[in-house]
Amino acid sequence: MKKNNILFNYSEFGDRLIIGKFCSIASGTQFIMGSANHRINSVSTYPFAVMGGEWAKRVPDHLAQLPFKGDTVIGNDVWFGRHCVIMPGVHIGDGAIIGAHSVVTKDVKPYTIVGGNPARFIRKRFDDELIELLLQWKWWDLPPERLVDALPILCNSDLDEVKKQI
The missing domain is CATH 2.160.10.10 (Hexapeptide repeat proteins)
Known part of the structure; x- marks a missing residue:
């Protein structure tokens, strides 16, 4: 690169x-x-x-x-x-x-x-609420063993459900 x-x-x-x-x-x-x-x-x-x-x-x-x-x-x-x-x-x-x-x-x-x-x-x-939740969560900083558990949330297109899970 x-x-x-x-x-x-x-x-x-x-x-x-x-x-x-x-x-x-x-x-x-x-x-x-x-x-x-x-x-x-x-x-x-x-x-x-x-x-x-x-x-x-x-x-x-x-x-x-x-x-x-x-x-x-x-x-x-x-x-x-x-x-x-x-x-x-x-x-x-x-x-x-x-x-x-x-x-x-x-x-x-x-x-x-x-x-x-x-x-x-x-x-x-996304709407402002989800953007703020994602910025606070910082999923990219999760350790690998926790990140693998978060993958279903990260790939879920039901954004209302994502908000609840975060």
Whole structure:
């Protein structure tokens, strides 16, 4: 995944990609890290320092000129459809669904569905009560022996029954 799906990941830039548990990441999904940016507050956006030699000596450090958007954080149980692009510094909440071919440029709330370019809110997956119960339960943190017992709840489509069982 690291080679093809995480682009422009230079540790010296300082941002990280943090992915939660039980995420489904479809083929072609890419996470763009902050060092992919270019400076926009000068006449040219070109990263002249990459040419090395005299070119690099005559310009400020390239990475220091880039906007720093912070870590990209993916919650637990997030599903990414095929060929999604996640931009730097975005936070995607637990249980979210990102539609195929979406470009995520802004934070996504837990248990919501987004899609498009740029990705826009489509709908909540569940009502507020169930979302709050799931966020409090944090089933993804259960030890394996308890998680296996919770599987019938996690796969139950009778959401009123799920609320009772949680």
